[in-house]
Amino acid sequence: MNITKEQIDDLNAVVTVAITKDDYQDKVDKILKDYRKQANIPGFRKGQVPLGLIKKQYGKSILVDEVNKLLQDNLNKYLTEEKLDVLGNPLPKQQDNFDWDNEELAFEFELGLAPDFKVSLDTKKPITRYKIVADKKMVNEQVDRMQKQYGKLVSKTEVSKNDEVTGTFKNEEEDIDNKATLELQKIKSKKSLEALKGKKVGDSITVKTKGLFKEDYLLSSVLGVSQEKAKDLDIEVNFTISEINEREPAALNQELFDKLFGEGKITSEKEMKERIKEDSEKQFEQQADQKLLNDVTEYFIDNTKFKLPSEFLTKWIQMTGEEPLTEDQANAEYAKSEKGLRYQLIEGKIIKDNGIQLQFEELKEFAKGFIRSQMAQYGQLDPKEEELDNIAARVLGNEDEAKRLSEQLMSQKLLNLYKEKANLKTKEMNYEDFIKEVYG
Template identity: 30%
Template sequence: MEIKLDKHSANEASIKINLNEADYQPKVDSKLKEHAKKANIKGFRPGKAPVSMVKNLYGTSVLVDEINNILSSSLNDFIKKQEFRILGEPLPVVEDADAIDWKNQKDFEFEYRIGFVEEVDITLDNSIEATAYTLEVDEKVVEDAITNIRTQYGKMTNPEISEENDFLYGDFKAADGSFTKTLSLPLSKIDGRSIKKFIGVKKGDSIDLDPSKAIKGSLSELLDISEEEAANLTGAFVFEVQNINRTELAEFNEDFFEKVFGPENVKTEEEFKTKVTEILSENYNKETKVYTEEQIKDLLVAKAKVDLPETFLKEWLSKANDKVSQQDIDKEFPLYAKQLTWSLVSNKIAKDNDIKAEHEDVVEKTQEMVREQLASSGLGAQMEDQMDMFVNNYLEGNEGQNYMQMLTAVQNDKVLALVKEKITIQEEKISMDKFKELLAN
C-alpha cells in the first residue's frame, strides 16, 4: 500500500491511496471462506458449497467491502499522523471510483480531496482591547416591570364602563357580514387616533372601525388568521361589546410579596422595588456579558487570520446536507466560517494553556441551565430535589450530542475567562437604549 499527500494550496490537498493485490486479497479470501461455511446454496448441503462457487456469487461484494474497510482505516490513520487540522470530511473523487473494473482489476488507486488549516497562531496580551458593558437600569424600566408583576398577580373585574388598558370581549364583524370573529380585544392594541371610540363604552355598545387603521401591530396574530386573510380586512367593521375585563393591580402587601418572592424575602414596598431592580440588572447584564464575549471572539478570530478552504467547505456542506440548497449554504457560510474559526482558536488556546472541561464542570453548567428553565416556567425551588434526574436525562439525550455540546460550552467558558485575564478590558456603563443600538449595528 502507498499513501501520498499532494498539497494543492495552503489549505487544500489530495490524498492518493494505491492498493495492490497483496494488500486486500488475504482478507478477501478469509471472508469468502467464512461465507462458504455458512452459505446455503441450492444443490449443496449448508456450508458445503465449493469456495469457487461462493467466490463467483459473493466475490465482488466481499472485495468492495474489504477494500472500503482498508481505505477507511488507512485514511483515518494517515490523517491522525499529520500536523494540520482537517476540516469537514475527506471527499472521494467519484469519477475515479466509477471507472473501477471490480471483476478484473488487481491494482487500485483512490483519491480523496481534503480541506485543512495549518497551526493556528494566536497570542493573548494586553494589546487586544475590548469593552465590557454594564447596563444602568433606569426608573421607568423598573416601574414598568413592577406594573407588569402587579398585573400578573392582580384581580380580574368586569366594570360597567371601559377605560384605557381594559380588554373588550365581543364580536368583531365586517359590515357586509363577510367576516365574524369573537375575541378579547386589548385596548393597548388600538391606535392612538382611534382609542377614544373604545373608552367609555359599556356592554351592548357597537364601535365602528377600519381595522387596517385602528389596530396596531399584527392583525393576523390578534385575530389568529393568515397574513393573506388579514390583508383583506379593510373598510367598514364593527365591534359589538359583550363584556369589559379589567385587571386591578395587586396591592403591595405581605401576601403579594410572598407570592412573588417567597416567604420572608421581601417585607416592604421599598424592598420589593430593590429586589426587582437587582433581578432586572442581573438579567440585563447576562445579555451584555454575551455581547461582550461575542465581541472578544470576533477580535480573536480576526487576529488569528485563519485561512479556511472556503470552496472545499461549501462543497462538503452541500454533500453532507443534500436537502439544503447551494443558495442557503452561500448565505449561511459567513456565520459557519466564524463559528468554525472560533472553534479552532478556542481549541488552540485550551491546548496551549492546558484547559480541560471536566465531567463535574459539565454537570454544574447543566444544573445552572435547568434551574433557569425551571425558574422561567414558575417551578423554581420545588423541583430542586429532582435536579439529578433532569440533568441526567438531558445529558444522555440526543445520542450523546447534548453532552458534547455542554462539554464544548464549558471549555469556551474557561477559555474566555482566561482571555479576559490576558487582554485589556475597559468597563463602561450604558443605558438600555444605547445597548439596543449596539445590538442593532
Template identity: 25%
Template sequence: MKIKTNKINSANAQIEAQIPKETIDANVEKIAKNLTKTASVQGFRKGKVPVAVVKKQYGERLVQDAEAEALREVLNRGLDELKVTMDALIGEPNISNFVKNADSIEVTVKVAMRPEINLDNYKDMVESFEKPAITDEQVTERLEKIADAQGKFVDLKRKRAAKKGDSAIIDFEGSIDGELFEGGAAKEFALVLGSGQFIPGFEDQVIGMKIAEEKVVKVTFPESYGSDKLAGKDAEFKVTLHNIQEKAKVEIDDAFAEKILAGQDDKSLDNLKNQIKAQLENEALAKLYNEDLKPALLETFVTKFDFDLPEFVVEQEIDVSLNKKASTMSEDEIKELREDAAKLESLRETFREDAQRSVKATFIIDALATAESVKVDENEVMQTIYYEAMQMGQDPRMAYDKYKEAGYLPAIQMSMVEDKVLTQILNSKIKEA
C-alpha cells in the first residue's frame, strides 16, 4: 500500500493512498474466516460454515467491511507519518476522493487538528479600567422606584380628572364596524394609565376623564396584533369611568428599609442605600462589559492571535451563514443558485471572512477557558435556561427540551463560557478606587 502525506499547516493535513486489490481481497478473506465462527446459515452448524458459503451469503457487505478496514489502516499509517495522534483530531476524517480502479483504490483523506494557540502575555493585551461611578442621585432615584412599587392604590381624597400613573376603574365594550368582538369587553377593570397594558392610544384617551364620565375611545389595532381578526383594524370602545385611584406615597425611612431588608441583620436605611449602590454598580459594569469591553476585548484577541484554522470548521460556518441567507431568498433566487455553480460559490465566498473570524474567536475562547480554568457544565446550562424561561412565564422543562431537540445546547454552553472567561479576565483589570 502506497501512502503519501502532506501536512498543509498546523491545523490541516492530507493523506493520499493507493490501496491494491490484493489488500482488499486479503481483508475479505480474513473477515470471512472470522464470520465462519459466528455466522448462522441454514443447513450448517454454527462455527462450521464454509468460507465460500459465507462469501456468497454476505457478498457486497464483506467488500464494504474490507474497504473500511483498509481505510482505517490508511488513516492510522498516515497519522503515524504525520506524527499526529488520534486525540489531536477534531471532527471526522473527510474522504474527499475515493476512486475504484480494476487493480486498486485511490483515496484521499483530509484531517483537521485542534489549532495550537500561543497565549503568552494575553493578559497584557487587556487595559486596566475604572469601575463606573454611581452618584447619590442615582441611588435616590432607584430608592424612589422601589418605594413607588411598594405603594398601594387608594381612592382620591379630592376628586379630579384621571392622570398618568392613576388606576382607572372602567367598564369598556369594543366593536369593529358596529360589531362587538370576543374579548373586547370588561366590567370594573383596573387600568393603570401609562402602563402600556392596552393597545396604543387607549390609555391616552382615558387620561383627562372624570368619575362617572362616558366616552368613546377610538383606536387602531397594531398590524402585529396577536389576533388576525383584529390586527390592523379600527375599533371603538365605549368606556365608563367608575373610579380613580392614586398611589399612596411611601415614606423612605428606616421603617421602609426594615420591610425591604427583612431577614437581614442590618435593616437600616444606610445599609439599603449601600446595597442599592452596589447593585447599580454591578448593573453599570455589566452594561459596560456587554456593550463595550467584551466585544472590544474579543476583537483584540482575534486580531492579535495568529494561528491556522481547520478548513472543514470554516466551511461548516459558511454553510450556516449560507442557509440563513437562503431562508430569506425567493424560490426563483434559490433555483438560480442551484443552476449556477459559479454564482453559488461566489455567494459562499462573501461569508468566508466572517466565518473565519467566528471560528477563530471560538478556538480562542476555548483556549482562554482552559488557561483561566473556566468551565460550564450541563447542569449550569439547564439552570440558566430554567431561570430565563421562568422570567418569561414559560414552562422551564419544555423550554430546555426544545433547545435540546433543536441542538442549541452546545451553542448556549459556548456562549456562557465566553461570557464567564471574558468577565473573569476583565475583572482582574479593574482599578481599585
C-alpha cells in the first residue's frame, strides 16, 4: 500500500491511496473459506460447496468490504502521522471507469485543510468588562421582599392600596372564569386601583385587561389564559372580591435570619444586608462573565482574518448529511455554520497556543462544585465529601453530562485567560443600568 499527497493550495489537497492485491487477498480468502464452511446452498452438503461458487456469489462484496476497511484504517493513520489538520472528513473523488477486478486499485480523496493563522489576546480595541454592584436600593427591596414572603396575612374588611385581594375574573364571551390573587402594588392602571379602593368582600368591579399590570406577563396567570392569548387581549372583565388581606411583614429578628440563612449564620440586619449584597453580586458576576465571554468571542470572529476551504466544506455538507442536499441547500447550510466553524478554529488555536488542558481531577472538582450549588438550592447546605464524590462519579459516568461539564470548565478557563491577557476596561454599574445598556 502506498499513500501520497498532492497539495492543491494552502487549503486543499488530494490524497491517493494505492492498494495492491497483496494488501487484501489473504484476508479475502480467509473470509471466503469461512463462508464456505457455513454456506447453505441447495444441492450441496454444508461445508462442501465449491469455493468457486462461493467466490462467484460473495467474492466481490467481500473484496469491497475489506478494501474499504483498509482505506479507512490506513487513511486515518496517515492523517494522524502526517499531522494534517483537516476540516470535515476526506471526500472520495468520483473516478470514472473504476474496475474492482484490477489487481492494483487507486483511490483519491479530497481534503479540506485548516488555515494557518494567529490570534492575539492583546486586543487592539478595549473590551468592556462589566462589574455589577448591588446598590442600597436593590438590597433594601430584597429585604422588603423577604419580609413579605415570610410575613403573615391579616384579614381586612375593605381594600386599601397595599393589600392582596383574592377574587374571580369572569368574561363569558372569552370563556374566562378564574380565581386569582391581586397584589395591588403590581397594578399599573390607576383607574382600576381607584375602583378597588374601599371595596368589600362580595363587591364587583369591571376592569380593562390592557395595561392592567406593571408587568405584562401577570395577566395570563390571573385570567387563566395562555401567554399568547393574553399578549394582545383588550377586553373588559368582571372581578368579584372574595377575600381581602394585608401582608404584615416579618420582623427582622433572629427567627427570620435563621429561616433565611441557616441557624446562627446571620445575627443582625446589617449582616443580612451584607450577605444579600454579596450573594447578589456573585449572581451578577456570572451574567457579567457571560457577557464578557460573548463579547470577546465576537471580537475574535470579527478581527481574526483567515480563509476557509469553502468549496470543499460546501461539498462535504452536501454529501454527508442524513439526506443529500441540493447545491443551493448546501450553500445555505454553509453560510449558517461558517461563523461557528470560524470560532471553533479560533478557540482551538487559543487553547493550543496557551497550553490549556482539562485534567480529570479538576473536572471532578468542578462537577462537585456544581452539585454542591444545586443541593444548596434545596436546603442541603453542608453535604459530606463522600456523598459529593459518589454523585460526581455518577454524573461523569454519563457521556453527555461529562461533555457538557467539560465544555463549561473549558469556557471558565478561557474566561480566566481573557481576564488576564485581553485588553479590558472595567465599567461599574447597578443591575438595572446593566440590563438597560446590554439588552436595551
